[in-house]
Amino acid sequence: MSMDAKEIIARRVALELRDNTLVNLGIGLPTLVARYIPEGISVAFQSENGIIGFGAPPPGGMEDPNLTDAGGGFISALPGAAAFDSAMSFALIRGGHLDMTVLGGLQVDGRGHLANWMVPGRLVPGMGGAMDLVAGARRVVVAMQHAARGESKIVPVLTLPATAARPVTLVVTDLAVIEPTPEGLVLRERAPGVAVAAILAATAASLIVPDGVPEMALAG
Amino acid sequence: MSMDAKEIIARRVALELRDNTLVNLGIGLPTLVARYIPEGISVAFQSENGIIGFGAPPPGGMEDPNLTDAGGGFISALPGAAAFDSAMSFALIRGGHLDMTVLGGLQVDGRGHLANWMVPGRLVPGMGGAMDLVAGARRVVVAMQHAARGESKIVPVLTLPATAARPVTLVVTDLAVIEPTPEGLVLRERAPGVAVAAILAATAASLIVPDGVPEMALAG
Amino acid sequence: MQRTAITAAAAAHLIPDGASVMFGGFMAVGTPERLVDALVARGARGLTIIGNDTARPGVGVGKLIDAGCVARCIVSHIGTNPVTQKKMIAGDLQVDLVPQGTLAERIRAGGAGLGGILTPTGVGTAVEEGKTVIEVAGRRFLLETPLTADFAILHAHEADYSFNLTYRLTAMNFNPVIALAARVVIAEPGEIVPVGVIPPDAVRTPGILVNHLVERPR
Amino acid sequence: MQRTAITAAAAAHLIPDGASVMFGGFMAVGTPERLVDALVARGARGLTIIGNDTARPGVGVGKLIDAGCVARCIVSHIGTNPVTQKKMIAGDLQVDLVPQGTLAERIRAGGAGLGGILTPTGVGTAVEEGKTVIEVAGRRFLLETPLTADFAILHAHEADYSFNLTYRLTAMNFNPVIALAARVVIAEPGEIVPVGVIPPDAVRTPGILVNHLVERPR
Numbered sequence: 001m002s003m004d005a006k007e008i009i010a011r012r013v014a015l016e017l018r019d020n021t022l023v024n025l026g027i028g029l030p031t032l033v034a035r036y037i038p039e040g041i042s043v044a045f046q047s048e049n050g051i052i053g054f055g056a057p058p059p060g061g062m063e064d065p066n067l068t069d070a071g072g073g074f075i076s077a078l079p080g081a082a083a084f085d086s087a088m089s090f091a092l093i094r095g096g097h098l099d100m101t102v103l104g105g106l107q108v109d110g111r112g113h114l115a116n117w118m119v120p121g122r123l124v125p126g127m128g129g130a131m132d133l134v135a136g137a138r139r140v141v142v143a144m145q146h147a148a149r150g151e152s153k154i155v156p157v158l159t160l161p162a163t164a165a166r167p168v169t170l171v172v173t174d175l176a177v178i179e180p181t182p183e184g185l186v187l188r189e190r191a192p193g194v195a196v197a198a199i200l201a202a203t204a205a206s207l208i209v210p211d212g213v214p215e216m217a218l219a220g
Numbered sequence: 221m222s223m224d225a226k227e228i229i230a231r232r233v234a235l236e237l238r239d240n241t242l243v244n245l246g247i248g249l250p251t252l253v254a255r256y257i258p259e260g261i262s263v264a265f266q267s268e269n270g271i272i273g274f275g276a277p278p279p280g281g282m283e284d285p286n287l288t289d290a291g292g293g294f295i296s297a298l299p300g301a302a303a304f305d306s307a308m309s310f311a312l313i314r315g316g317h318l319d320m321t322v323l324g325g326l327q328v329d330g331r332g333h334l335a336n337w338m339v340p341g342r343l344v345p346g347m348g349g350a351m352d353l354v355a356g357a358r359r360v361v362v363a364m365q366h367a368a369r370g371e372s373k374i375v376p377v378l379t380l381p382a383t384a385a386r387p388v389t390l391v392v393t394d395l396a397v398i399e400p401t402p403e404g405l406v407l408r409e410r411a412p413g414v415a416v417a418a419i420l421a422a423t424a425a426s427l428i429v430p431d432g433v434p435e436m437a438l439a440g
Numbered sequence: 441m442q443r444t445a446i447t448a449a450a451a452a453h454l455i456p457d458g459a460s461v462m463f464g465g466f467m468a469v470g471t472p473e474r475l476v477d478a479l480v481a482r483g484a485r486g487l488t489i490i491g492n493d494t495a496r497p498g499v500g501v502g503k504l505i506d507a508g509c510v511a512r513c514i515v516s517h518i519g520t521n522p523v524t525q526k527k528m529i530a531g532d533l534q535v536d537l538v539p540q541g542t543l544a545e546r547i548r549a550g551g552a553g554l555g556g557i558l559t560p561t562g563v564g565t566a567v568e569e570g571k572t573v574i575e576v577a578g579r580r581f582l583l584e585t586p587l588t589a590d591f592a593i594l595h596a597h598e599a600d601y602s603f604n605l606t607y608r609l610t611a612m613n614f615n616p617v618i619a620l621a622a623r624v625v626i627a628e629p630g631e632i633v634p635v636g637v638i639p640p641d642a643v644r645t646p647g648i649l650v651n652h653l654v655e656r657p658r
Numbered sequence: 659m660q661r662t663a664i665t666a667a668a669a670a671h672l673i674p675d676g677a678s679v680m681f682g683g684f685m686a687v688g689t690p691e692r693l694v695d696a697l698v699a700r701g702a703r704g705l706t707i708i709g710n711d712t713a714r715p716g717v718g719v720g721k722l723i724d725a726g727c728v729a730r731c732i733v734s735h736i737g738t739n740p741v742t743q744k745k746m747i748a749g750d751l752q753v754d755l756v757p758q759g760t761l762a763e764r765i766r767a768g769g770a771g772l773g774g775i776l777t778p779t780g781v782g783t784a785v786e787e788g789k790t791v792i793e794v795a796g797r798r799f800l801l802e803t804p805l806t807a808d809f810a811i812l813h814a815h816e817a818d819y820s821f822n823l824t825y826r827l828t829a830m831n832f833n834p835v836i837a838l839a840a841r842v843v844i845a846e847p848g849e850i851v852p853v854g855v856i857p858p859d860a861v862r863t864p865g866i867l868v869n870h871l872v873e874r875p876r
Contacts, residue, residue: 287611292469347539
């Protein structure tokens with residue numbers, strides 16, 4: 001994925017942030033969302049290994065082996081941070097206290113189901129906290145490239161194991177914003193300069209296309 | 221109950237304390253047990269409202285409205301005390317981390333079942349923590365008067381609602397030490413100066429009487 | 441985002457008649473007394489209160505019972521409050537008794553998004569009536585379902601400007617658990633301190649869970 | 659009662675081959691490294707380890723995987739440890755994957771005497787296979803059963819002479835939960851301080867739960 005594609009996704013997802021809420025960003029691309037928080041919006045970020053209110057990596061030489069994000073990378077704590085154990089961390093996640101989680105995806109299907117934790121026979125990383133996040137967060141936003149190795153990641157039916165039975169709230173890719181609805185996947189927005197026809201051509205699942213699909217706004 | 225009866229019970233129960241264990245004493249008579257801890261025995265007392273390591277009431281004028289026992293009485297905290305919430309407190313109780321709980325009783329029956337939380341139509345205090353304590357503590361010791369208003373509290377079958385399906389470990393009264401076993405209630409010890417015949421006469425349930433019932437030893 | 445503290449009276453007006461209200465406190469230790477007073481002052485009616493006990497007359501939620509604010513209470517005991525018992529017998533107050541550990545776990549389950557928990561407590565007693573019994577590894581357990589509420593009223597030791605909370609000794613009790621289980625959480629702290637005064641490891645309830653903070657008396 | 663700290667080597671000898679061992683740590687942050695090293699040094703074999711992940715090769719419990727100490731692991735992910743994946747594929751290591759929140763709740767249930775918990779996590783996925791599904795208030799939940807272990811090895815920030823423990827920032831993670839769920843609990847603190855240095859409200863694991871304390875390196 002080019003830097004541009006990642007940036008488009010992160011800047012669009014950032015517009016989903018709501019003031020005074022708790023948000024969990026998955027490892028990798030979703031982490032970038034924190035760079036584009038819209039002005040006037042105050043968000044607390046949770047890292048599922050046990051902290052609310054973490055910040056950028058610390059100044060050189062000040063890394064603390066007892067303070068990392070869920071990927072094991074050194075972080076800092078912002079004023080007003082709170083630390084807690086894994087039971088509390090997932091009580092927050094499962095109990096509906098997260099307004100939003102942003103996760104990467106391997107596939108999303110026509111019903112909005114997400115697969116992001118294993119590729120049978122090839123890659124078995126495990127689900128980590130992903131199944132709890134998708135089951136528990138109020139809104140689940142998938143931030144992923146529209147296609148991988150030339151193949152659409154938005155498919156009619158999952159061919160990989162599902163992460164949850166619950167459909168996700170929104171899918172943001174480098175080409176489009178897609179909303180799963182009971183009627184099917186609705187194409188809500190186009191990436192800057194991308195035509196609806198190009199999106200349809202790059203999408204294996206069928207999309208419902210409303211009259212007039214606006215270009216996505218971007219934060220930051 | 222005379223002071224002597226209470227003291228006999230408390231001093232006998234104190235011999236059940238084991239070194240380096242966690243113990244919960246119910247409100248009332250069981251509280252007295254803490255006065256007679258045998259030498260060389262170190263016990264941590266839990267109060268289910270959220271502390272391990274509490275001590276006697278504080279010096280005059282030093283009472284802290286944020287530090288009481290489960291009965292609402294002012295206590296002090298000993299060096300090394302730990303405070304926690306109700307979920308943790310009952311995780312300790314239900315999870316088998318308590319070596320012993322000492323509780324008062326309204327009735328114990330021939331199978332060792334305890335009733336101590338309500339008298340239908342007359343007294344409905346509620347079970348508080350008693351049901352969890354009886355279900356969860358490794359050993360449940362009932363500390364109670366042998367009879368109330370001239371009636372034996374040790375009965376063939378409970379006439380009051382049970383506190384738990386689980387039989388208690390030991391019953392200590394002002395007359396005797398009685399152990400519930402699968403075969404029935406076994407008379408283990410006599411109170412000082414009390415004859416076996418007097419115990420049998422004062423007990424509504426049938427007791428198994430081994431050859432030679434020793435007089436109870438008393439702590440302190 | 442700027443968050444401001446409100447008066448106890450303003451907080452009490454957020455809680456409508458008929459609401460369900462979880463409260464912190466064990467024999468009134470750890471109960472937000474000013475919030476309770478404000479509820480009495482505004483003449484609240486028909487509340488369902490959920491917490492450990494109804495304390496004593498004139499103390500803690502005992503004041504809500506005295507003033508007739510409560511239609512139902514879900515508690516582990518009422519033995520220390522004769523007014524509760526009298527109103528219950530007169531049919532003016534519904535009392536649901538729940539074993540204390542089960543109450544804590546049911547509230548925790550509500551706050552943690554669990555569908556219930558299996559407990560050995562109450563098996564073979566009156567508490568079992570009407571409940572599903574589930575056998576796991578040869579042992580019988582009661583399926584106890586989650587409890588949630590419209591409001592939670594907390595007593596905290598300290599709050600910071602981000603609404604992070606600490607508790608003190610045995611005044612903690614049900615406060616951290618109910619902070620997760622209500623739609624709207626109102627905390628009454630003893631002190632309000634600047635952000636940073638409470639270190640991250642001392643926070644027991646992250647501020648993001650707290651909707652309203654009651655200001656200190658002036 | 660006088661309690662004394664022991665060496666990591668002595669602690670490792672308490673843990674026999676074939677034992678089940680819960681460990682604290684998230685990507686090795688909060689893992690007792692000296693205890694792990696001592697288990698490797700004594701050549702432990704056939705362990706079942708239970709915790710969040712298998713870290714990376716050469717770090718945390720990754721060292722146990724490298725050295726062939728582990729027969730089975732019950733974890734939420736192994737994506738960061740290629741050695742775990744290689745051994746799993748070769749059939750040398752059994753890997754049971756459990757969603758992270760479910761793992762925390764199963765261990766908590768084991769420590770809290772619950773017969774299980776109902777969670778929405780995993781419903782309709784491969785995690786559901788072989789499990790009981792229970793409907794509560796119209797929603798489907800998985801019945802997840804308790805996990806306990808022979809041993810728990812904890813990393814703590816401070817311990818006092820009574821074995822009370824504190825944890826630090828994200829090194830807390832699974833440590834407080836496993837402290838309740840194992841028959842024998844061994845803690846490796848960064849500091850050991852006199853009784854009273856840790857105030858009652860700062861204690862996260864009461865010392866009564868800790869069986870052995872590992873001394874500081876000399």
